[in-house]
Amino acid sequence: MKKDTRWEGVYSFEDSPFLIETLSELREQNTDNIAFRKGLVRLGRYMGYELTKTMDFDELEIETPLETTIGLAGKDRKNILIISVLRVAIPLMEGLIKTLESARVGIVSASRGPAPDFDIKMDYIKVPKLKEEDTLIICDPMIATGSTLISVMKELESCGMPKRIIIVGVIGAPEGIEAIKKEYPNVEIYITQMDRELNKKGYILPGLGDAGDRAFGEPVKVSLLPQMHNLE
Template identity: 35%
Template sequence: MTEHLTLVDHPLVQHKLSLMRERTTSTNSFRRLLREISHLLAYEVTRNLPMTTRTIDTPLCPMDAPVIEGKKLALVSILRAGNGLLDGVLDLVPAARVGFIGLYRDEETLQPVQYYSKLPEHLEDRLVIAVDPMLATGNSSAAAVDLIKAAGATNIRFLCLLAAPEGIARMKEAHPDVPIVTAAVDERLNEQGYIVPGLGDAGDRMFGTK
């Protein structure tokens, strides 16, 4: 894929995503699959982290062992559906600092409305991974990255489960320095701004709400 977009086409990712797309998949199964797939996506989005070495003692001898360099990562969940990806990424990076940005989409204008923001300190020294399952219009995602940058972050990656071409274009226009990692690029948005074929509303399906 392009430098701006990484498509994770691993067979396990694609298989689990297909199960999530099915309308008959239960809330419990959807939530479990999202956590499982987020582990696999986290592997990709954390690729190329800066490394250094630290002297440790194995049972046999000392060695210079590779470890991640720098301050702890920061994960920022775009509420509420972002929490589904957040939990899985935290399984792999449990020491990460965590922030939350609350945005909802005005159903008439499709523009984001902010209602909450709480971010970790020293974002300028951290890799920040913003997580939201759906990159649809891209308006909420771009607004969330605006807030993250305003808090000082300069090294940001965006992790999503599904992306629409319109959302990718919007993010590339607003934040060309923020690479996107996703499991699939779907066909288009419908008139209501939902991804087609998509999987419906990720938050509703994850939390069992309508």
């Protein structure tokens, strides 16, 4: 885990050859949908392992078949709420849950409009109530302008105040990290690798393309039937 000295509480895993190898496979333009999804799951799982190193554990006395010894029991690990930003964060969330198996899960549907305004549209929010002892993890693979994550965090303010707020991403641009830290200085951010910059359209460079399309296929625009608008 490598601390980014430009901000407080921002870390990358650029010192992990295994994670960078996985990210390199995701960046490759010829990687197909299945391999791309599997790569996101793999990153989520191992980033989850790394996150546990920052969490609190309780010591406990246990009896082996031979003697008494001291072990550990997850304290923070049992109080986690993961928020998945649809749709691309689903595989990343799946990987995190493989490590943080007790986590509760919330879903937020948010999409970013075109440059230069990058307006955020949020269609659906379903989040369990936050507790004071919770670690809130928001997973969104691409931290570009940061506008989506800022909007999500503003919406979550009414759900309660957790012990920690963590953003987990695959890649990030300095512009997006700066925007988030300016708005929420205490939020911790963990990404696999920090990329160079954004282009004028708000895409991360060198990036890995549209992660949602690469994971699930390019969507076809359809009109919903009137009775499908209010599902809840």
